[in-house]
Amino acid sequence: MTEHTDKKPPALRLRIVFGGGAMLGPGKADLLEGIRETGSIAAAARGMNMSYKRAWMLVETMNAAFRAPVVQSSRGGSAGGGASLTQTGAAVLAEYRKLQDITAEAGADRIAALQAMLKGEAGEDPPDS
Amino acid sequence: MTEHTDKKPPALRLRIVFGGGAMLGPGKADLLEGIRETGSIAAAARGMNMSYKRAWMLVETMNAAFRAPVVQSSRGGSAGGGASLTQTGAAVLAEYRKLQDITAEAGADRIAALQAMLKGEAGEDPPDS
Numbered sequence: 296m297t298e299h300t301d302k303k304p305p306a307l308r309l310r311i312v313f314g315g316g317a318m319l320g321p322g323k324a325d326l327l328e329g330i331r332e333t334g335s336i337a338a339a340a341r342g343m344n345m346s347y348k349r350a351w352m353l354v355e356t357m358n359a360a361f362r363a364p365v366v367q368s369s370r371g372g373s374a375g376g377g378a379s380l381t382q383t384g385a386a387v388l389a390e391y392r393k394l395q396d397i398t399a400e401a402g403a404d405r406i407a408a409l410q411a412m413l414k415g416e417a418g419e420d421p422p423d424s
Numbered sequence: 425m426t427e428h429t430d431k432k433p434p435a436l437r438l439r440i441v442f443g444g445g446a447m448l449g450p451g452k453a454d455l456l457e458g459i460r461e462t463g464s465i466a467a468a469a470r471g472m473n474m475s476y477k478r479a480w481m482l483v484e485t486m487n488a489a490f491r492a493p494v495v496q497s498s499r500g501g502s503a504g505g506g507a508s509l510t511q512t513g514a515a516v517l518a519e520y521r522k523l524q525d526i527t528a529e530a531g532a533d534r535i536a537a538l539q540a541m542l543k544g545e546a547g548e549d550p551p552d553s
Contacts, residue, residue: 302443307527309438313539314431362543383541390541394534398436401530405523410442412512412519414491 317360327388336378446489456517465507
């Protein structure tokens with residue numbers, strides 16, 4: 296049962312497509328989290344192997360889509376500027392992470408059923424063993 | 425409250441990333457459904473604006489990833505061949521659709537909270553009105 300200990304558990308990637316066309320998925324959520332942790336859009340981008348240009352584009356897209364900006368940034372200065380999440384940005388990230396937790400929990404049985412149908416998963420035991 | 429009647433409700437797109445690297449997302453699920461409905465990989469691909477080559481590649485990827493093939497196909501003949509879901513393919517599609525229903529239901533409050541933070545959503549009324 297534990298013969299595949301080198302395998303990570305399945306992950307559920309979520310993308311919300313809002314009616315007006317706005318989207319929120321793993322990339323934007325991870326970028327918000329990286330900005331919160333590093334205080335810098337550039338550092339957050341580096342941590343994700345994302346270009347600075349793309350990170351800026353995603354931040355500007357989110358800032359334009361939400362009622363209030365999600366990231367506030369200051370350019371220049373001796374510290375090279377910095378960025379932080381606004382109250383809205385922190386709320387967006389928190390809601391997305393809660394959504395991940397809730398859906399992973401609610402869908403665990405279905406995900407396990409799908410995994411059990413994969414080759415090499417769960418050995419040769421039936422799924423209910 | 426109903427001023428945005430032209431907008432679709434938010435949709436949740438799910439991609440399962442299994443530990444061994446296999447992935448199952450909206451494209452593969454819609455392709456399986458199209459094959460079930462049309463009896464043809466080519467017709468299913470056309471219905472999704474997907475190239476026949478890509479559809480075949482996705483089918484072969486799934487056939488290799490699961491313990492049993494998900495699609496069985498016959499080439500040639502006067503009918504130009506056909507394709508249908510195997511029992512495994514039907515089960516994979518059914519589990520994925522159940523997962524969509526379960527996660528959409530479980531995550532509805534979080535998705536509504538995110539939507540309420542978007543510009544132009546829910547008018548100027550507070551989210552609980």
